[in-house]
Amino acid sequence: MDRILVLLRHGQSEWNLKNLFTGWKDPALTDVGIKEAIAAGQRLKAHGVTFQHAFTSALSRAQHTTTLALEAMGAPEVPTTRDARLNERDYGDLSGLNKAEAAQKWGDEQVMIWRRSYDTPPPGGESLRDTLARVLPYYNQEILPCVLRGESSLVVAHGNSLRALLMVLERATPKTITGIELDTGVPVVYRLKADSTVESKVILKA
Numbered sequence: 538m539d540r541i542l543v544l545l546r547h548g549q550s551e552w553n554l555k556n557l558f559t560g561w562k563d564p565a566l567t568d569v570g571i572k573e574a575i576a577a578g579q580r581l582k583a584h585g586v587t588f589q590h591a592f593t594s595a596l597s598r599a600q601h602t603t604t605l606a607l608e609a610m611g612a613p614e615v616p617t618t619r620d621a622r623l624n625e626r627d628y629g630d631l632s633g634l635n636k637a638e639a640a641q642k643w644g645d646e647q648v649m650i651w652r653r654s655y656d657t658p659p660p661g662g663e664s665l666r667d668t669l670a671r672v673l674p675y676y677n678q679e680i681l682p683c684v685l686r687g688e689s690s691l692v693v694a695h696g697n698s699l700r701a702l703l704m705v706l707e708r709a710t711p712k713t714i715t716g717i718e719l720d721t722g723v724p725v726v727y728r729l730k731a732d733s734t735v736e737s738k739v740i741l742k743a
């Protein structure tokens with residue numbers, strides 16, 4: 538039995554383009570982001586993947602990416618579940634600020650700690666650990682049971698909500714997760730073993 542789980546970070550958003558901290562804010566995809574989402578669906582189709590379920594966040598950049606990718610696969614009918622537990626980490630007081638200006642104000646090192654560390658939250662926001670604490674129960678209760686039943690599942694979410702999942706799938710540690718990033722619009726296809734650990738992984742880059 539195939540146990541297929543695909544992780545996909547949404548295509549480029551308006552705020553990715555402007556280099557703004559986004560978090561729970563809800564900017565739209567750019568034209569580039571729309572093209573990335575369509576290309577992701579085309580690559581998944583060319584790879585021979587079909588889905589029984591799609592899971593995405595409550596934010597429009599992820600929902601739009603899901604719709605575009607499934608349409609590009611010729612499978613717009615795949616049932617899609619939306620849940621805020623897959624949302625991007627809440628960037629708190631940094632939301633809407635420019636990342637380069639923040640680095641000038643607080644220093645590169647502090648800003649990278651807020652952006653990539655495991656357990657230091659940005660002021661008023663969520664750390665990766667906080668994000669994992671909501672993403673992991675959702676994954677275990679809603680997504681993983683589908684995958685383990687042999688129902689291939691697509692998860693379209695965000696840089697940091699997906700990094701939280703990578704801590705489990707890739708057995709990343711609080712230290713190694715700081716160096717792990719996901720590109721927008723690049724599907725990662727996992728084949729899982731019956732015990733839910735990873736059997737194989739393919740990154741569908743352009």
Ligand SMILES: O=C(O)[C@@H](CO)OP(=O)(O)O
Pocket residue numbers: 553557558559560625628652696697
């Ligand atoms: O702004 C954000 O919400 C995220 C994703 O774009 O940024 P970061 O690169 O800090 O994870």
